[in-house]
Amino acid sequence: MFGAVPRTAWGRRYEADHLNRCVLAMQIGLVRVEDRILLIDTGVGTKHLERLSRSYYAFHQLTDPAVTLTRLGIRPDDVTDAILTHLHFDHCG
Numbered sequence: 001m002f003g004a005v006p007r008t009a010w011g012r013r014y015e016a017d018h019l020n021r022c023v024l025a026m027q028i029g030l031v032r033v034e035d036r037i038l039l040i041d042t043g044v045g046t047k048h049l050e051r052l053s054r055s056y057y058a059f060h061q062l063t064d065p066a067v068t069l070t071r072l073g074i075r076p077d078d079v080t081d082a083i084l085t086h087l088h089f090d091h092c093g
Contacts, residue, residue: 002020007020017058021057021058023060026043026044026090028040028041028042028043028065028068029041030069030072030074035080036080036081037074037078037079037080037081038079038080038081038082038083039065039079039081039082039083040083040085041082041083041084041085041091041092042065042082042084042091042092042093043065043090043091043093044059044062044089044090044093045089045092045093046062046064046093047093048089048093049062052089
């Protein structure tokens with residue numbers, strides 16, 4: 001999780017598994033402004049999950065953003081804008 005930083009420096013503060021992976025939350029923001037529907041980040045996506053899971057990451061309880069939007073009464077095609085805060089895979093997958 002923390003690269004070359006030794007576990008003794010962060011281990012008491014963050015719980016990790018035997019591979020030093022920590023549980024992190026990934027969330028997508030939704031904003032409605034007048035006639036626009038904006039997503040703030042788009043999440044991890046599904047394209048590279050298998051490859052990523054073989055490295056440092058383990059994914060649990062991922063929900064397809066389209067399913068969540070539908071539950072909110074929004075069709076994915078209704079989204080007018082996506083704002084990416086930065087280009088890490090978990091924000092723009």
